[in-house]
Amino acid sequence: MPHETALPPQENRLNARDAEPSLPSGTQTLARGLDIIRAVAEGARDLRSVAEATGIGRSTAHRLVQLLDRYGYLRVAGGRDYALGPALIEFGFQALHQNPLPVVARPVLEELAEKVQDTVHLAIVDGGEVLYLDKIEGTRGAEMRSRIGHRMPLTRTGIGKALILDRDSDWQRLYEAERSGDPGRVEEFLRRMHEYSRHGAAMDLEENEPGIRCVAAPIRDAGASIVAAVSVSATKPFMPAQRMRGLVPVVQKAARSISRSLGFAG
Amino acid sequence: MPHETALPPQENRLNARDAEPSLPSGTQTLARGLDIIRAVAEGARDLRSVAEATGIGRSTAHRLVQLLDRYGYLRVAGGRDYALGPALIEFGFQALHQNPLPVVARPVLEELAEKVQDTVHLAIVDGGEVLYLDKIEGTRGAEMRSRIGHRMPLTRTGIGKALILDRDSDWQRLYEAERSGDPGRVEEFLRRMHEYSRHGAAMDLEENEPGIRCVAAPIRDAGASIVAAVSVSATKPFMPAQRMRGLVPVVQKAARSISRSLGFAG
DNA sequence: AACTTCATCCCAGATATAGGGATGTAGGCT
DNA sequence: AGCCTACATCCCTATATCTGGGATGAAGTT
Numbered sequence: 001m002p003h004e005t006a007l008p009p010q011e012n013r014l015n016a017r018d019a020e021p022s023l024p025s026g027t028q029t030l031a032r033g034l035d036i037i038r039a040v041a042e043g044a045r046d047l048r049s050v051a052e053a054t055g056i057g058r059s060t061a062h063r064l065v066q067l068l069d070r071y072g073y074l075r076v077a078g079g080r081d082y083a084l085g086p087a088l089i090e091f092g093f094q095a096l097h098q099n100p101l102p103v104v105a106r107p108v109l110e111e112l113a114e115k116v117q118d119t120v121h122l123a124i125v126d127g128g129e130v131l132y133l134d135k136i137e138g139t140r141g142a143e144m145r146s147r148i149g150h151r152m153p154l155t156r157t158g159i160g161k162a163l164i165l166d167r168d169s170d171w172q173r174l175y176e177a178e179r180s181g182d183p184g185r186v187e188e189f190l191r192r193m194h195e196y197s198r199h200g201a202a203m204d205l206e207e208n209e210p211g212i213r214c215v216a217a218p219i220r221d222a223g224a225s226i227v228a229a230v231s232v233s234a235t236k237p238f239m240p241a242q243r244m245r246g247l248v249p250v251v252q253k254a255a256r257s258i259s260r261s262l263g264f265a266g
Numbered sequence: 267m268p269h270e271t272a273l274p275p276q277e278n279r280l281n282a283r284d285a286e287p288s289l290p291s292g293t294q295t296l297a298r299g300l301d302i303i304r305a306v307a308e309g310a311r312d313l314r315s316v317a318e319a320t321g322i323g324r325s326t327a328h329r330l331v332q333l334l335d336r337y338g339y340l341r342v343a344g345g346r347d348y349a350l351g352p353a354l355i356e357f358g359f360q361a362l363h364q365n366p367l368p369v370v371a372r373p374v375l376e377e378l379a380e381k382v383q384d385t386v387h388l389a390i391v392d393g394g395e396v397l398y399l400d401k402i403e404g405t406r407g408a409e410m411r412s413r414i415g416h417r418m419p420l421t422r423t424g425i426g427k428a429l430i431l432d433r434d435s436d437w438q439r440l441y442e443a444e445r446s447g448d449p450g451r452v453e454e455f456l457r458r459m460h461e462y463s464r465h466g467a468a469m470d471l472e473e474n475e476p477g478i479r480c481v482a483a484p485i486r487d488a489g490a491s492i493v494a495a496v497s498v499s500a501t502k503p504f505m506p507a508q509r510m511r512g513l514v515p516v517v518q519k520a521a522r523s524i525s526r527s528l529g530f531a532g
Numbered sequence: 533a534a535c536t537t538c539a540t541c542c543c544a545g546a547t548a549t550a551g552g553g554a555t556g557t558a559g560g561c562t
Numbered sequence: 563a564g565c566c567t568a569c570a571t572c573c574c575t576a577t578a579t580c581t582g583g584g585a586t587g588a589a590g591t592t
Contacts, residue, residue, distance in 0.1 A: 027333045029295035084361035086392040092358010093415030095350035126352040149359030
């Protein structure tokens with residue numbers, strides 16, 4: 001049996017907002033503790049905001065926060081200034097390197113970055129979003145806000161589109177979910193996705209970050225499923241349409257190289 | 267009031283092994299969930315080993331694992347092959363960058379690495395251990411097993427010794443705790459620590475990794491407390507005693523530069 | 533200096549949880 | 563190939579755990 005080569009897609013991520021309807025099943029305390037971690041990650045800096053963000057009573061929240069601090073998941077200095085703790089650093093890096101994908105991809109990404117001199121990303125789908133697993137900064141000083149561990153919408157980024165290239169039945173639903181206020185352009189999105197799918201590479205024309213353009217290609221595992229994607233991004237002046245076309249085979253080659261390391265027999 | 271510039275030391279890290287005596291206080295479920303994460307981090311790959319490692323019943327462990335999977339803290343593929351999940355990647359990197367230390371230290375570390383051409387580390391004390399927060403690989407191809415998020419003993423690494431340079435009352439206790447089978451050399455350790463303390467820099471002579479030597483200096487915050495340390499490491503052939511002495515002021519200069527960014531007025 | 537706000541602690545009732553046992557399944561052994 | 567073992571998964575109730583209101587003390591604010 002082929003080994004699982006990458007993290008499978010995961011649409012049912014839960015958090016404080018929607019945990020209740022789906023599972024009343026028996027683990028409220030753990031769920032609340034994890035909700036608190038997320039609340040702190042999202043900016044809660046003291047007990048009051050944690051309690052508000054999670055809907056947990058002050059007293060209970062305090063008790064959970066205490067434990068999270070003692071375990072190193074949270075750092076609480078004198079009851080204020082909550083922050084994510086060092087245990088998360090430890091486990092986060094371990095989680096990243098436990099996965100074979102970033103490890104086998106790294107040298108290929110480095111080679112690609114060397115060749116194109118632009119910012120290179122590696123990402124997977126997680127929880128219905130793009131999750132960046134690696135990033136190599138471009139040498140042109142073009143600052144991008146992305147970072148390892150950051151999340152982005154699937155339909156608004158080149159790398160996200162590459163990740164859903166095979167899921168044509170989901171395209172419309174994802175588009176509408178992520179841009180609920182912009183229904184008129186569904187058709188154009190679908191048309192482009194079909195074209196990207198035909199070519200086996202996706203592009204992003206400043207849709208997510210103004211001024212940033214990107215070319216992306218999917219990475220496949222032994223079962224030919226898309227499990228990740230690579231992308232090359234740069235500011236518009238460095239990314240005229242012609243260069244984007246020229247980058248397609250370059251990015252695809254890198255993607256294929258990683259795919260083969262994962263057992264893909266393309 | 268000066269802002270907390272780095273993660274404070276934390277000796278009371280708990281896990282499955284010693285959670286019970288200290289706090290019977292009301293959060294068993296959350297504690298058990300976190301114990302499960304640690305068990306998986308330490309190698310548990312299925313329900314049975316998780317249950318054994320944590321002392322939780324199979325049934326209960328299963329329920330908690332399910333929730334951890336749904337929240338993305340664990341990845342469970344078909345009931346087997348447990349792995350740490352993407353939520354940990356997300357929060358881990360966020361935890362790292364939430365802390366001002368790695369951010370202000372980065373450019374200094376890069377400059378140092380450029381100058382010495384060896385592996386450069388940034389670390390803090392956490393849970394009575396060294397926790398690496400950043401690493402820049404040397405260009406001499408000397409592979410070191412260390413990685414961001416890894417932990418090491420305080421008394422067996424140069425960077426660890428730099429971190430406890432001020433805590434002379436703890437030296438003996440830490441040494442004995444970490445090398446319980448080697449009591450004869452306490453004296454020598456203490457003598458060296460006093461010398462390192464006098465010079466304001468510590469060294470490591472292949473104590474932790476055979477063939478690896480290292481020079482380290484402490485980083486101080488606004489209150490002059492040691493909150494982190496920098497080190498330069500290389501294989502023995504690249505690290506003769508003379509070079510080590512020469513590196514002391516170089517590493518100290520980098521450390522002082524970071525300290526000043528943290529508000530230290532040395 | 534008095535007030536307000538907040539983290540922290542305590543306690544008893546309410547409830548979520550624990551874990552034994554049953555079930556179905558997948559892989560291993562003969 | 564077929565039986566068997568070991569395991570993940572699910573169900574259920576007694577009970578240990580957790581919840582949240584309220585009290586306390588400290589700190590910051592007006």
